[in-house]
Amino acid sequence: MLLDIKNIDVLYDDFQVIWDVSINVDNGEMVALLGPNGSGKSTILNTISNLVSHKNGSIHFKNNLISEIPTFKRTELGISHVLERRRVFPHLTVMQNLILGAWHPKAKEKLSSSLSKVYKIFPKLESRSSQLAHTMSGGEQQMLAIARGLMGLPKLLMVDEPFLGLSPLVVKDLIKIFKNVVSEGISILFVEQNVRLALSMADRGYVLESGRLVISGKSNELINNEKVKKVFLGN
Numbered sequence: 148m149l150l151d152i153k154n155i156d157v158l159y160d161d162f163q164v165i166w167d168v169s170i171n172v173d174n175g176e177m178v179a180l181l182g183p184n185g186s187g188k189s190t191i192l193n194t195i196s197n198l199v200s201h202k203n204g205s206i207h208f209k210n211n212l213i214s215e216i217p218t219f220k221r222t223e224l225g226i227s228h229v230l231e232r233r234r235v236f237p238h239l240t241v242m243q244n245l246i247l248g249a250w251h252p253k254a255k256e257k258l259s260s261s262l263s264k265v266y267k268i269f270p271k272l273e274s275r276s277s278q279l280a281h282t283m284s285g286g287e288q289q290m291l292a293i294a295r296g297l298m299g300l301p302k303l304l305m306v307d308e309p310f311l312g313l314s315p316l317v318v319k320d321l322i323k324i325f326k327n328v329v330s331e332g333i334s335i336l337f338v339e340q341n342v343r344l345a346l347s348m349a350d351r352g353y354v355l356e357s358g359r360l361v362i363s364g365k366s367n368e369l370i371n372n373e374k375v376k377k378v379f380l381g382n
Contacts, residue, residue, distance in 0.1 A: 149174045149334050155204035165358045177335045179345035182355035188338040192305045196228040223251045225302035233292040237281035248298030265294045286317030306337040346370045
């Protein structure tokens with residue numbers, strides 16, 4: 148098991164947003180974290196990368212307890228987090244954005260080989276290496292954000308709302324890219340609201356409702372599950 152979260156609670160000051168949630172991700176697995184708006188999906192990712200701290204429970208990564216480890220150390224351990232709405236450095240070039248993704252010593256050592264791998268996965272970025280990020284389309288910026296995450300040599304790539312606001316054609320390209328990333332041995336945990344899309348590509352899914360885990364299982368078991376439909380569509 149690569150990531151193992153057990154019974155965590157998360158609070159913003161005195162306001163609790165996550166209750167007793169447990170999830171895990173295996174090596175080479177793609178897992179979808181699903182739920183309506185405000186269900187706590189992004190908070191879970193933020194907690195894994197320690198942008199938000201948790202109360203109670205534990206987080207293990209590669210069998211090591213990381214609950215007290217700071218964010219930058221978690222990146223060095225192999226956790227990359229692509230935040231919602233891309234968050235590229237808009238006035239830096241594609242190449243500069245990618246280099247910043249390889250900031251820690253291990254990633255710097257493999258900068259050249261990482262660039263080669265990233266350009267194979269995202270050939271469009273190689274031809275745009277000197278282009279300023281803010282002049283790219285939304286889909287291209289999303290590709291850049293994911294590529295920058297890969298430059299940190301992750302074992303786990305977390306992506307928040309990867310398909311938000313993108314055209315069907317770009318979404319189709321990103322799905323292929325996700326599958327290529329997993330084929331390289333990198334696990335993916337991603338947040339998505341489109342249940343059918345997410346479960347069509349993921350191995351497993353977890354469904355959150357109001358900060359609580361309500362159902363989990365293999366994608367083919369969840370895709371037509373009545374409880375899942377009720378969470379998203381109501382009674």
